[in-house]
Amino acid sequence: MFASKLPNVGTTIFTRMSQLAAETGAINLSQGFPDFDGPLALREAVSRHVLEGRNQYCPMTGLPALRQQVAAKIARSYGVQRDADSEITITPGATEAIFCAVQALIHPGDEAIVLDPCYDSYEPSVELAGGRCVHVPLALPDFAVDWQRLAAAITPRTRLIFLNSPHNPSGALLSRADLDRLAALIRGHDIHIISDEVYEHLIFDGVQHASVLAHDELYARAFVVSSFGKTYHVTGWKTGYVVAPPALTAELRKIHQYVNFCGVTPLQHALADFMAVHPEHVEELPAFYQAKRDLFCELLAGSRFTFKPAPGTYFQLADYSAIRPELDDVAMAEWLTREHGVAAIPVSVFYRDPPADMRLVRFCFAKREDTLRQAAERLCRV
Numbered sequence: 001m002f003a004s005k006l007p008n009v010g011t012t013i014f015t016r017m018s019q020l021a022a023e024t025g026a027i028n029l030s031q032g033f034p035d036f037d038g039p040l041a042l043r044e045a046v047s048r049h050v051l052e053g054r055n056q057y058c059p060m061t062g063l064p065a066l067r068q069q070v071a072a073k074i075a076r077s078y079g080v081q082r083d084a085d086s087e088i089t090i091t092p093g094a095t096e097a098i099f100c101a102v103q104a105l106i107h108p109g110d111e112a113i114v115l116d117p118c119y120d121s122y123e124p125s126v127e128l129a130g131g132r133c134v135h136v137p138l139a140l141p142d143f144a145v146d147w148q149r150l151a152a153a154i155t156p157r158t159r160l161i162f163l164n165s166p167h168n169p170s171g172a173l174l175s176r177a178d179l180d181r182l183a184a185l186i187r188g189h190d191i192h193i194i195s196d197e198v199y200e201h202l203i204f205d206g207v208q209h210a211s212v213l214a215h216d217e218l219y220a221r222a223f224v225v226s227s228f229g230k231t232y233h234v235t236g237w238k239t240g241y242v243v244a245p246p247a248l249t250a251e252l253r254k255i256h257q258y259v260n261f262c263g264v265t266p267l268q269h270a271l272a273d274f275m276a277v278h279p280e281h282v283e284e285l286p287a288f289y290q291a292k293r294d295l296f297c298e299l300l301a302g303s304r305f306t307f308k309p310a311p312g313t314y315f316q317l318a319d320y321s322a323i324r325p326e327l328d329d330v331a332m333a334e335w336l337t338r339e340h341g342v343a344a345i346p347v348s349v350f351y352r353d354p355p356a357d358m359r360l361v362r363f364c365f366a367k368r369e370d371t372l373r374q375a376a377e378r379l380c381r382v
Ligand SMILES: Cc1ncc(COP(=O)(O)O)c(C=O)c1O
Pocket: 032, 092, 093, 094, 095, 096, 119, 164, 168, 196, 198, 226, 227, 228, 229, 230, 235, 238, 239, 240
């Protein structure tokens, strides 16, 4: 018998639901990706760089011009200077950045705290490093940090706490006061932070993102991860970055160079060109996605789902207790897909121990207006 290193990992719900959506012809609001393209200038830039021969390995740390654009974006967004050479590394997706950061931090026997519900790559990354995840549920209904439970979960073996704001799947945000509270909680402990901020620019209602990048005390012990895929509507490019103080960056790069060595060269050239010419893209993003959220919520108001508009991300949670309370959320997501032609993601899959009465599904609203209208029409008939 082959001894699996990840015996509990199977095909993820994201793959299963997207497959089911394809088989049944359902509108796919399950997996988180846009059904529209990234900016034309960005796509043209890739073609140009491919045709002009920028097709060989780039530096292991990422293209210098792109790292400089990331530093400029950080300075504009958060008013802090992060060094393009010693603190910023371009990676093939945020997922690889998270994986490498975990490998850098976790030794066998260490514990990492995850706040459930959480993104599915965290736990396998910790397990492959020989560590163990300690699951602390966020407090319902707003998916807020339960500070007492978090404090109680810290042990002498705790080496890492994962943060994710704006939060997938709930859209919840951490505030500056939350970051201060966390800094006070871990002061004097040998605990690091991986702050997954891939939705940093998808934040609504005029709220400013509280980035760990702008919190000096937390940043001193953090890896902050983001994704060009989310920000530029090109999730399939799997290009992201990680920002960390120089000593942590040096450790991460030791691992990154043997996992991938470097990201994809022409994509990095194109992103650097586009960011230099179109800094307004990032500033316009909150309004762009807020309009989609508002449209989807307005249309869904005529349904039997109940919900609060998401404060961030491109996901909207919806409670179906008034529709089929007897179904668990996995069964509900399948039923919605097969019987009503709209694919969604059950929220319980983001938990180790989901609350038994959880009746929430997640819809992705990173979709064209006609897709959202069609989907909502079907959901209003449920
Ligand atoms: C919370 C979170 N982190 C990380 C990622 C992965 O980003 P990337 O596609 O750049 O690897 C995702 C993608 O869905 C996500 O939702």
